[in-house]
Amino acid sequence: MCAIAGIYDLHHHTDIDAGLLRAMTDIQFHRGPDQGGVHLEPGIALGHRRLSIIDLSGGQQPLFNEDHSVAVVYNGEIYNYRELMRELQHYGHTFRTQCDTEVIVHAWEQWGERCVDHFRGMFAFGLWDRRQQSLFLARDRLGVKPLHYTVLDDGQLLFASELKALLTHDGLRRELDPLAVEEYFAYGYIPEPRTIFRQARKLEPGHTLLLRKxxxxAQPRRYWDIPFATQAPRSEAQASDELLQRLREAVRIRLVAEVPLGAFLSGGVDSSAVVAMMAQESTKPVNTCSISFGDPQFDETAYAQLVSDRYATRHHTQTVEQHDIDLVDQLAGLYDEPYADSSALPTYRVCQLARQRVTVALSGDGGDENLAGYRRYRWHLHEERWRTMLPLGLRKPLFGTLGRLYPKADWAPRPLRAKTTFEALARDTVSAYFHSVSIMSDAMRKALFSERLKRDLDGYHAADVLHRHARNCPSGHALSRVQYLDLKTYLPGDILTKVDRASMAHGLEVRVPLLDHTLVEWMSGLPPELKLRGTTGKYLFKRGLEPHLPKELLYRNKMGFSVPLADWFRGPLRSHLERSLASPVLADCGLFNLDQVQQLVAQHLSGRSDHSAPLWSLLMFESFLRQLPAAAPRNCARKAA
Known part of the structure; x- marks a missing residue:
């Protein structure tokens, strides 16, 4: 796992600033502490930081083809590189290393832009072809590895693994994108391709970008999508067996490493399944790591211990304490832009714990999105049945009125929160799903935002992100559609971003078997009723895992990897919350109605409402603003206009 960086002059062949390239790679040192390398020639500069995993003695980057006309900097792992190496050798290509990186330059020579179709793994890379005077950027299909880029006013394109590397250039304007602010306070993260800055972008998962002098x-090109293609009929038993066989193979190919290897073990179904497959494929005990909480409502370590005992893993647990709020500023620095998933706290700690013993860890991320594990899917299908019974013209006024009149009841169980249900029934399918995943309602964001920010938004609504993806969804089934939306937004923008930054902060590589693209393609084609059966999510997966995991783990209520923020804010973190949200930073930026900020704080502290998610998002935004580089403008409202 590594960091990449590059500078490409789209119009000229002038020398690139070597000091700037060094700064871009040095600021990402944590991603690749083992080695560094650069390549400069007129009009192009490539930089790399390496975390050595395979071919420790070789594979230094930038890496070239035989005549040095093609160079690549690359972050990731291509698991089928040995097969590709043999295929490319058959075509006459000569290899000088046993590293997967070299496969990329020869695959480019052989297949050009379609080289990415042949790669099985996680990757982000920049490839320079001197003969064609072209720069080729690519990101893996599901967005496991990140890639940011910007085009400056002078025609230079910069790219890097992390946004902070782009900010080393004074030419990147620090203008906040008001649309990104709206999206952040709706989702808790900023979905691809937007970043918090107007002038910078993320390359979307499954996309490439080819630039020529x-x-x-050019515009990014999509090279892959989740097919949701219907499979041939088969029995549940056959489908279950094949699912486990495919997962086992996805795990097996991710066990190749020349460094110590382990796994995260949360006590949930997905990480437990990965550990079970690892243990059955390994000749040595698997190293596993868990995070615990003092609050039993959030603690899953007892279930993790069940799996550890069953497979005799070398298990290690660490407790996340309330004083971990000290990590807030550190996390804001890691993510480079506002990011409001509070599970970043335990994720950071479990990566820190794992790195003490291993260099590579396997995770169970992706199971909920692919196999319908989220509770919100069940509620969405329930509401969808009502939406199909009544046309929107009738639902909107009827349930809209009920939603406005019914009191808000954050404290009540979901079936009694009728206000939320009424509001969802008054919307179309995609808007209703947006309503269910938003960390702030439309009304709350409207009250929170300043008049200037609302003018800058000019009617833009964060739900447009989901509507854009919904138009491309290949399936008409209600469950498949929301799975598709999560795979396009929540998975790369929240889950994978969280794990990438937290793991790379400690020089830890994380591999994700459940996001093997061939497995994802196959799972997408399973009948929806094999994913969600009644109230049981991951139905087929759990059935297949019964011989491998305890039933009390498989069929318990889903807990999720979260922290008890609501109680923390009312307890020992109260003073930190009040101090930070009264900070002059929020006042100076001009983006918020400060009376509404203080009202949210007061309502939460009184116990009348649970505003922990909105308050955490404000806390992280304040920390982000406070840590903007010195070149950033102080009046961000003026610049957002």
């Missing part, structure tokens, strides 16, 4: 700036 002297030609107009």
């Amino acid at each position: 002297g030609q107009p700036l």
